[in-house]
Amino acid sequence: MSQLASLWNTTNRVPVVGRRIFSIAFSQKAPYFATIRPTVTELRPNYAEVRIPDRRRVHNHIGTVHAIALCNGLEMAMGALAEVTIPSDKRWIPKGMEVAYTAKASSDIRCIAETDQTQWDEANGDLAVRVKGVRDDGTVVVEGVIRLWVTPKK
Template sequence: MSMLATLWEKTNGLPMGKKIFSTLYAQKAPYFTTIHGTVTELRPNYAELHLPKRRAVQNHIGTVHVIALCNGAEMAMGALAEMTVPSDKRWIPKGMEVDYVGLSKTDMTVTAETDPEAWTSDDPNVHVRIKAVTTDGTECLRGVIKLWVTPKPPKK
């Protein structure tokens, strides 16, 4: 079990556990702290995060900036990848394609999702589907984060 999975298991049932988990997880990539995201659901092949609409992540028209949504998508993808990657493999993102398809006028729910067989295939390309929706269900962002998943090198 990965360190992130262990941390999720230990904190998830605690009062404020999801917030504690998210604060600690955000330290792994400090730019995650800029969006104040909270991981609300995490399991192999799926991650969900709450991204609050606040002034620090808004653009000039008062909606959540697309780059903040991309940061949320990357935070969700990273949690999913750590929860899902087989213990004999490693991953690294190699690209992101997004479409900004709506106005993000409220808090957002950002999700990342993969197919289980993608992680066991001989193909090192794993595509993580991402999306962000408003509190009323309006889709604002959709896309794919492309991962490169390879065997871990032998220990020296």
């Protein structure tokens, strides 16, 4: 079990407070994550969900959640998923992101990252993580792929 999975399991013994503690701790791994004040709401192999609150600090000029804040949330979800999913004999690094903005992000946003276990088991190079951001009413506001480079550990 990865260190991140252990931390998730430990902090989630106290569900609401534990998620906040976990999210703050995980945000320290890449401090720019803290700019969106994320909360990791679900984390398991092949699935991660991060909530970005709709607040002025992450708004764009039209008063919706900014595209880069959305990408930040998607990247955090992807990173959490990768850490708890990758086999112990492999390593990963992000390679690129392709996203489409499909609707206004006018509420809190659930940033979701998903993979299939066979992707990780067979990974030797490119691995595509499916990502999307969803408004409170269920509307997808951003969707795409974050590409990882997965290689054996030396």
